[in-house]
Amino acid sequence: MIPAPFEYARPTTVDEVLQALAEGGEDVKVLAGGQSLIPVMRLRLAAPETVVDLGRVAELRGVREEDDAIVVGAMTTHSDVLADPLIRQYAPLVAEATATVADRQVRHRGTFGGALVHADPAGDLPAVALALDADFVIAGPEGRRTIGASEFFVDYLTTAVQEGELLVEVRLPKLAGSWGMHYAKFNRVAQAWSIVAVAAAVRREDGRIAEARIGLTNMGPTPLRARQVEEALAGAEATPEAVAAAAAHAAEGTEPSSDLNAQADYRQHLATVLTRRAVSTAAGL
Amino acid sequence: MTAVEERTGTEKEIGKARRRKEDARLITGRTTWTDNMVLPGMLHLAVVRSPVAHARIAHVDVSAAQEAPGVVAVLTGRDLAEEQGSLPCAWPVTPDMVNPGHPSIAVDQVNHVGEAVAVIVARSKAAAQDAVELADVDYEPLPVVLDMEQAVQDGADLVHDHLESNTSYHFVFDAGEAGTGADTEQAFADADVVVSRRFVQQRLIPAFMEPRSVVVQPQGDNYTMWSATQIPHILRVMLAMVTGVPEHKLRVIAPDVGGGFGGKITPTPEEVLSLLVARRLGKPVKWTETRSESLMTAHHGRDQIQFIDIAADREGNVTGLKVRLLADMGAYLRLVTPGVPVLGAFMFNGIYKFPAYRFECDGIFTNKVPTDAYRGAGRPEATFAIERIMDELAAELGMDPLELRRKNWIRAEEFPFTTVAGLQYDSGDYETATQQALELLGYDELREEQRRRRESNDPVQLGIGISTFTEMCGLAPSRVLGSLSFGAGGWEHASIRMLPTGKVEVVTGSTPHGQGHETAWSQLVADSLGVPFEDVEVLHGDTAISSRGLDTYGSRSLVVGGSAVVKAADKVIAKARRIAAHLLEASEDDLDFADGKFSVRGTPGASLGIQEIALAIFAAHNYPEGIEPSIDAEATFDPENFSFPHGTHLCAMEVDTETGFVKIRKYACVDDVGTIVNPLIVEGQVHGGLAQGIAQALYEEAVYDADGNLTTGTFVDYLVPAASDLPHFDTGNTVHTAPGNPIGAKGVGEAGCIASTPAVVNAALDAVRHLGVSDIRMPLTPERVWRAIHAGGDGGDRASARTNAQAVDSSDAPSTTGGAR
Known part of the structure; x- marks a missing residue:
């Protein structure tokens, strides 16, 4: 289908982007990889006045190492993330989750930052970013600010990025110690969105689970941390029984939606099964 | 002499796994897809569609749309009411069937979401689409009828309030009354065991790859229509009858068509509207649907509720079968809407020797898009029911499901066999196909693994599902269609033109939409005439070139259309024989024809190729007196019986009892489709059919929501599997040639689709039956499987809310400003 008419800007620097956003009128949309924006425009569910295309902003692409963090440019494509040695070394959970995103074609165009700012509850990367305590660097007219993942995801399809602002990069902290990670995704067909997914990162120490971070995908309007599971796992023995007992708390406090793929109670059940499996794998059980 | 290539040796083309000669252009898209057509001055149509399922149209204001940039005209239902006629239904399955008529564009009332209410005509597609949002239509809501079981209750709300009920027809086939079987009631009264089940055939969307598209060019009082249709010949007749454009003033062309699966088998509202608009404006027009329009408004398939009763004795001999169907017609009757369940009426008995059988079907109107043919059309529904109920009976009797089947199926030596439904099955051997399939699957090892998993209480259980199916193909003997009140015959036409250079043009009336006719027909003709495969060109799909034809559906093309080609080739040879005898100065009786050459028996070296004769007769300098100077020929083939492909399909399925996720571990099938002309095409058809049946x-x-909006409005929610979601297929064949046609082919287009569905469901149930599960509603979503295991029942309805993942449904008003980035 054909989108409604719109103005189009294609800046080449972040400063130009911010200027275009400021001048774009009432309803300005940022076009990153376009994997969500273009379909909703073609279906005329979105009819922005101006589209600001980030495709030529070179400074937004790429992965680099900066002290104790891995910094991922917002316009780095999923396939570039997958191919990146730093990601593989320091954030294998990101690589594992990214590999499950849609299909090759989508991963070639879709971007790391675009997926996070879009903040679809069924998207895979938000829960991973939340589990890894990523920091988000946002540029705006007043300069740059950095906020943590726990404050970044605000509501359904809504993040802390305000009108006139742009997500520039995401900082993934290098984790110290012996971490195991796993992303357990549940969907019906390979290219589909997650019905439920669980991102687990587990630090083992002397046969025990010293620390666990669990992110839940599609268990509410925003990604969630399974705090009760994390608390139950902290210091627990690394045994299947202990993991199962902790995972039983996975759905506590969640309010997942009911839709074609799953009703809420089934999603909550899945969260416990997938949490058990994700933690078990991450813990090497 | 001639510029033909020498045919090397006597290697037969039939049986050769030729790569398809049409594929390069189809795959690259560099071909005549209808939407690729651009004509000078062509205008573009966009359709304003109803956002409500059932309402009276109170007011239509298109003034703003009319004034929009680039808009040439806006036509409403009122504007076209006098000339639009009714879309045709060719199959009044009972004398008193109620047909409410099917406007192409709603005038007073809309009866399903997506029904056309106005047509925008603009200079560009973008301008037409922009103006859609400016049309202002007021709807007065009427109660929405969606559930068939409620729709047939006394006092139910009506889809068409000028009718007495929501029932279009009540069709009965009773073997006792027809004289093909015993009294069914008595059989059930005498039975040791009766098993009754209610199965749901969910509504499906054909989801062909190429969206529908129409181009109409008016020239004087003639009209040429290009359409992505399966049925250019039938469409031409029907358009003439609907619109009053005389048939001889109308040329219909189906250029390359990208799939149909039955979804392009009916004249569409948009084809009629495009013709009416072109006639009114005198300008060429194009309409191409979006995928969302396609899912919402192109006809759907299946959608039956099946009440199945089976009777047997304690030893497992089946004694009777009763079938009662509710079949959802949707809001209107399209070309063969009412006939689809009737096509299944004669197949519910499957391959088994039932002594008694009764079939009843009610066609029901609802406020949904009409149903019509979808790959298999009636036969998948029947096959599913019988193969599922045989498993249920086996469980009831404590018998092995394969043993129960074996006890009741027609044995190889019993062919031809007249069934309780009155059909004469032509040939086959169910035992041999089954044995081969069991070996392909590795049945014994998988049964052993199943036992181990059960004993260890493994969270992942294993099941094996069986489907031993047959289908009636080769649609169809014209006299049989007549006896079923179908409005046309089932013959097929072909002609062969021998060109001066020896090349051959084959004109087929069986219009392909991706099946590979060009390759297979070339193989047939290469063998018949003894000419090189490369020297044959197959023409199709244009009523001005292929003047007679009944197109492609019902696994008929090779069986009926291919037979017409072979018959035409025989006539070419017969005509050439007279010329050859004349030129070789020999008696016709002394001529042998082999490998494309006539040779004089007993006179070595005296021979003449058929391609040389083509040039000789083109020059026409020297030919026998009293005959026409041509060896071209045509033939019409009308089969005397259906053909009956059969096969055994086996599915091994893993079921994760913790999540409900099902995964096909292994799939093996052995099909008997008669003579195989091209093994590659046959395997491709089986693979595609399996994908669709699975x-x-x-x-x-x-899925529709409570208001009648299609919730599965995009491919995000209407899940079509990709290769990555399907297992490896282990396929095999047995060959029992069909006696009813000169090729011996039985048809393969629908086999995989018909056979696989019950094999897969039976496999899942076999995995969890010991946990108390005896039915799971299709599709087997993980949620349904999990609920069936943990809460009993068949898994229940799905929530009809859309998913979070950007899905839209037809209730979405155009032009909202979303929060998406």
Whole structure:
């Protein structure tokens, strides 16, 4: 289908982007990889006045190492993330989750930052970013600010990025110690969105689970941390029984939606099964 | 002499796995897809569609749309009411069937979401689409009828309030009354065991790859229509009858068409509207649908509620079968809407020797898009029911499901066999196909693994599902269609033109939409005439070139259309024989024809190739007196019986009892489709059919919400599997040639789709039957499987809310400003 008419800007620097956003009128949309924006425009569910295309902003692409963090440019494509040695070394959970995103074609165009700012509850990367305590660097007219993942995801399809602002990069902290990670995704067909997914990162120490971070995908309007599971796992023995007992708390406090793929109670059940499996794998059980 | 290539040796083309000669252009898209057509001055149509399922149209204001940039005209239902006629239904299955008529564009009332209410005509597609949002239509809501079981209750709300009920027809076939079987009631009264089940055939969407598209060019009082249709010949007749454009003033062309699966088998509202608009404006027009329009408004398939009763004795001999169907017609009757369940009426008995059988079907109107043919059309529904109920009976009797089948199926030596439904099955051997399939699957090892998993209480259980199916193909003997009140015959036409250079043009009336006719027909003709495969060109799809034809559906093309080609080739040879005898100065009786050459018996070296004769007769300098100077020929083939492909399909399925996720571990099938002209095409058809049949079992379902909006409005929610979601297929064949046609082919287009669905569901149930599960509603979503295991029942309805993942449904008003980035 054909989108409604719109103005189009294609800046080449972040400063130009911010200027275009400021001048774009009432309803300005940022076009990153376009994997969500273009379909909703073609279906005329979105009819922005101006589209600001980030495709030529070179400074937004790429992965680099900066002290104790891995910094991922917002316009780095999923396939570039997958191919990146730093990601593989320091954030294998990101690589594992990214590999499950849609299909090759989508991963070639879709971007790391675009997926996070879009903040679809069924998207895979938000829960991973939340589990890894990523920091988000946002540029705006007043300069740059950095906020943590726990404050970044605000509501359904809504993040802390305000009108006139742009997500520039995401900082993934290098984790110290012996971490195991796993992303357990549940969907019906390979290219589909997650019905439920669980991102687990587990630090083992002397046969025990010293620390666990669990992110839940599609268990509410925003990604969630399974705090009760994390608390139950902290210091627990690394045994299947202990993991199962902790995972039983996975759905506590969640309010997942009911839709074609799953009703809420089934999603909550899945969260416990997938949490058990994700933690078990991450813990090497 | 001639510029033909020498045919090397006597290697037969039939049986050769030729790569398809049409594929390069189809795959690259560099071909005549209808939407690729651009004509000078062509205008573009966009359709304003109803956002409500059932309402009276109170007011239509298109003034703003009319004034929009680039808009040439806006036509409403009122504007076209006098000339639009009714879309045709060719199959009044009973004398008193109620047909409410099917406007192409709603005038006073809309009866399903997506029904056309106005047509925008603009200079560009973008301008037409922009103006859609400016049309202002007021609807007065009427109660929405969606559930068939409620729709047939006394006092139910009516889809068409000028009718007495929501029932279009009540069709009965009773073997006792027809004289093909015993009294069914008595059989059930005498039975040791009766098993009754209610099965649901969910609504499906054909989801062909190429969206529908129409181009109409008016020239004087003639009209040429290009359409992505399966049925250019039938469409031409029907358009003439509907619109009053005389048939001889109308040329219909189906250029390359990208799939149909039955979804392009009916004249569409948009084809009629495009013709009416072109006639009114005198300008060429194009309409091409979006995928969302396609899912919402192109006809759907299946959608039956099946009440099945089976009777047997304690030893497992089946004694009777009763079938009662509710079949959802949707809001209107399209070309063969009412006939689809009737096509299944004669197949519910499957391959088994039932002594008694009764079939009843009610066709029901609802406020949904009409149903019509979808790959298999009636036969998948029947096959599913019988193969599922045989498993249920086996469980009831404590018998092995394969043993129960074996006890009741027609034995190889019993062919031809007249069934309780009155059909004469032509040939086959169910035992041999089954044995081969069991070996392909590795049945014994998998049964052993199943036992181990049960004993260890493994969270992942294993099941094996069986489907031993047959289908009636080769649609169809014209006299049989007549006896079923179908409005046309089932013959097929072909002609062969021998060109001066020896090349051959084959004109077929069986219009392909991706099946590979060009390759297979070339193989047939290469063998018949003894000419090189490369020297044959197959023409099709244009009523001005292929003047007679009944097109492609019902696994008929090779069986009926291919037979017409072979018959035409025989006539070419017969005509050439007279010329050859004349030129070789020999008696016709002394001529042998082999490898494309006539040779004089007993006179070595005296021979003449058929391609040389083509040039000789083109020059026409020297030919026998009293005959025409041509060896071209045509033939019409009308089969005397259906053909009956059969096969055994086996599915091994893993079921994760913790999540409900099902995964096909292994799939093996052995099909008997008669003579195989091209093994590669046959395997491709089986693979595609399996994908589609498995998709019904596991993935696809058209879901409407309580207001009649299609919730599965995009491919995000209407799940069509990709290769990555399907297992490796182990396929094999047995060959029992069909006696009813000169090729011996039985048809393969629908086999995989018909056979696989019950094999997959039976496999899942076999995995969890020991946990108390005896039915799971299709598609087997993980949620349904999990609920069936943990809460009993068949898994229940799905929530009809859309998913979070950007899905839209037809209730979405155009032009909202979303929060998406």
